[in-house]
Amino acid sequence: MSDARRTHSAAERQTKRASFLASVVAAIEQSQPQLSIVATEPTIIVDGNYVLQGPGGPFDLYEVRLIIDYRYPTYAPKVFETGGRIPKDAGRHINPDGDCCVTVWEEWLAKTQNTTFSQFLWGPLHEFFLGQWWFEIKGEWPFGQRDHGARGLLQAYGDVLNVRPRQEIVLYYLRLLSQDWPKGHWLCPCGSGVNLRKCHRQELCELHERVPSVLARRMLRQLRLNLGLAVRHRKVRA
Known part of the structure; x- marks a missing residue:
């Protein structure tokens, strides 16, 4: 690659990063103003209070830290409840490394057309903390x-595939969907x-239109890892 192409690629990456950072800032300012960005390199780190909203307005909050990769939505944000309110165990949907299983x-990604960071704040993240709040009160999800x-x-994958x-x-x-096209x-x-x-x-x-090969390969890798199987992808034999 020539120096000119490298310079152009680097400038393009910086532009995309700046655009994504701006979208994160806008989403936080609009829907969660008690959160604030405390770092922007190498990832975006957000600290503060995540406020639960209902028909009557705000009704509770959780102290959180979000670590957001610039390659979102390819990589999911890491979410940590930092106030000590949620017990650190799998029964409360907390992973072994302490982050929330949101x-x-x-x-x-497969079921949602709008995968913007703003939608993540209002969708999966709100549902996660709403579920935690409800469990504290009712003892059920x-x-x-x-x-x-x-x-x-x-x-989850069975629901996506309807099997x-x-x-x-x-x-x-x-394995079939991981191929470029089913034969x-x-x-x-x-x-x-x-x-x-x-x-x-x-x-x-x-189904391949809804679960493209890139996403299917990610799903296959995650599942094989969790099943303790080899993660090397093998093509379906002709």
């Missing part, structure tokens, strides 16, 4: 809950034993 990120670890991923959350079914679907001579994942071209190829092609 949502299954790949599921949200308002939106239900999934299992933790691999079983929870299977449930039963069985390991072999979800893995095979994700007609592959076996149909419905279990019929028939090639795709004679079975559910059209349905799988429509």
